Amino acid sequence: MARIGLIGLGTMGAALASNIAEKGFDIAVHNRTHSVTERFVAEAGDLAPRISGHETLEAFVGAIDRPRAIVLMVPAGSIVDDQIDALAPLLDEGDLIVDAGNANFHDTDRRAARAEGEPWRFLGLGVSGGEEGARHGPSMMAGGPRESWDMVEDILLAIAAKHEGEPCAGLLGPGGAGHFVKMVHNGIEYADMQMIAEVYGILRDGNGMDEDAIAAVFEGWNEGPLKSYLIEITGKVARAKDVSTGKPLLQVIVDAAGQKGTGRWTAIESQHLLTPIPAIEAAVVARNVSARRDERAAGEDVFGAAPQRFDSLDHATLERALIAGKVMCYAQGFVMIAATCEANGWDIDLPQVARLWREGCIIRSAMLDDMASALADHPGENLMRTPHFAAILKDAHAALRETVAEAARAGHPVPALGSGLFYFDSMRTARGTANMIQGQRDYFGLHGFVHADGRTDVHGPWAGNEPDPRT
Numbered sequence: 001m002a003r004i005g006l007i008g009l010g011t012m013g014a015a016l017a018s019n020i021a022e023k024g025f026d027i028a029v030h031n032r033t034h035s036v037t038e039r040f041v042a043e044a045g046d047l048a049p050r051i052s053g054h055e056t057l058e059a060f061v062g063a064i065d066r067p068r069a070i071v072l073m074v075p076a077g078s079i080v081d082d083q084i085d086a087l088a089p090l091l092d093e094g095d096l097i098v099d100a101g102n103a104n105f106h107d108t109d110r111r112a113a114r115a116e117g118e119p120w121r122f123l124g125l126g127v128s129g130g131e132e133g134a135r136h137g138p139s140m141m142a143g144g145p146r147e148s149w150d151m152v153e154d155i156l157l158a159i160a161a162k163h164e165g166e167p168c169a170g171l172l173g174p175g176g177a178g179h180f181v182k183m184v185h186n187g188i189e190y191a192d193m194q195m196i197a198e199v200y201g202i203l204r205d206g207n208g209m210d211e212d213a214i215a216a217v218f219e220g221w222n223e224g225p226l227k228s229y230l231i232e233i234t235g236k237v238a239r240a241k242d243v244s245t246g247k248p249l250l251q252v253i254v255d256a257a258g259q260k261g262t263g264r265w266t267a268i269e270s271q272h273l274l275t276p277i278p279a280i281e282a283a284v285v286a287r288n289v290s291a292r293r294d295e296r297a298a299g300e301d302v303f304g305a306a307p308q309r310f311d312s313l314d315h316a317t318l319e320r321a322l323i324a325g326k327v328m329c330y331a332q333g334f335v336m337i338a339a340t341c342e343a344n345g346w347d348i349d350l351p352q353v354a355r356l357w358r359e360g361c362i363i364r365s366a367m368l369d370d371m372a373s374a375l376a377d378h379p380g381e382n383l384m385r386t387p388h389f390a391a392i393l394k395d396a397h398a399a400l401r402e403t404v405a406e407a408a409r410a411g412h413p414v415p416a417l418g419s420g421l422f423y424f425d426s427m428r429t430a431r432g433t434a435n436m437i438q439g440q441r442d443y444f445g446l447h448g449f450v451h452a453d454g455r456t457d458v459h460g461p462w463a464g465n466e467p468d469p470r471t
Contacts, residue, residue, distance in 0.1 A: 003025045003027065006070070008073035008074040026051075030054050067151065068091065069098060070087065073101060076103045092119065096122070097120060103179050105179040125156075128360065190259075191282070194287075206407070215235045226322055229362060277335075281419070321399045334354075350375045374386035374389060393424065401421060446459060
């Protein structure tokens with residue numbers, strides 16, 4: 001009998017199933033198209049003795065030890081609900097469904113609420129790291145009851161990425177908490193990638209550097225404070241050659257970024273929470289703009305290409321700008337997680353989140369150790385104001401400002417870096433300009449405002465019930 005089951009043998013599901021088998025756990029697998037199951041088992045090699053493939057759901061469920069744990073690795077959305085509906089009549093009391101897909105956390109909350117009225121249990125599991133992570137060690141963020149986590153904890157900790165021996169997997173809270181944190185992770189990922197792309201554009205179009213020279217810059221940065229998975233692979237992508245033409249790969253990749261929705265979900269949820277995450281939102285907008293290739297080409301025909309050559313930024317300045325930008329996008333993400341805890345009554349441990357992201361996930365970075373320590377030592381504080389990262393920003397924000405300014409002068413779009421600078425300047429300005437907005441709102445709509453003397457719902461003289469200061 002299998003210790004655990006898995007449904008969905010796409011890229012991620014097959015990799016995760018292989019990881020589970022490799023760690024010594026017998027696993028039953030099922031895929032809607034049985035030929036996929038047969039091929040997976042046939043190609044499992046030395047892992048095959050630990051894997052049993054099943055054509056029907058009934059045979060699959062019957063092959064798993066009770067209480068059963070079944071991992072769903074199917075596309076997010078209604079397909080998950082359909083799969084749960086198909087499984088539910090076959091499950092016994094105490095069995096567990098684990099949704100390890102890229103689910104919207106609202107859907108996870110809804111499914112968790114359904115499970116409360118069922119004999120079986122439910123656990124939401126955010127899995128990060130792509131195919132490589134799933135196969136060799138992902139970062140995993142769970143949400144659900146403690147007893148559900150306990151059923152599969154040994155397996156998840158065994159297959160997780162390890163940072164200095166510590167598994168990058170944990171239970172973060174109830175219901176959709178794990179998938180919410182995974183969503184924010186992806187939002188940070190969007191912003192980090194966009195900032196890197198903006199600096200790549202400055203090196204390419206501003207400095208006129210070829211791909212190999214750009215690769216060397218990123219390879220050098222990966223030896224310093226920016227050391228991270230995304231900086232590492234940026235160097236590799238820049239150095240890669242297209243097998244069909246022999247050209248640098250970046251020259252043949254179409255300039256239109258794909259997206260699966262998680263960054264957009266992050267931006268939408270931030271608006272519901274009234275939590276500013278401008279760098280992440282800018283990254284989502286930038287992907288949307290990138291998709292409008294015909295419109296961009298038409299604009300270039302009318303106005304000429306925007307980016308111009310300039311050599312006013314050295315590589316050290318660009319490196320420090322990226323450091324400041326990275327701190328900004330992580331800080332915004334952690335603030336958003338804290339905001340949803342307050343809104344939903346969750347108690348997500350922010351230092352734990354930082355520790356879970358240290359290995360296995362796409363945004364893993366050398367900075368995360370210091371982030372975990374800063375969040376633990378200064379609970380409730382915005383990451384950018386903690387002593388360690390405040391010192392970094394005091395040193396690096398001038399480089400970010402110079403980069404944004406010089407890029408703007410030369411026509412280089414830098415939406416994420418620019419939004420990071422906006423966030424930094426706004427969050428260190430005690431008195432901004434929203435008083436004008438409040439005055440305008442009261443003038444045209446009598447919405448009222450808070451007076452400096454503490455009175456609320458005050459109106460200006462245009463309301464007809466305030467003394468005219470001119471008399």
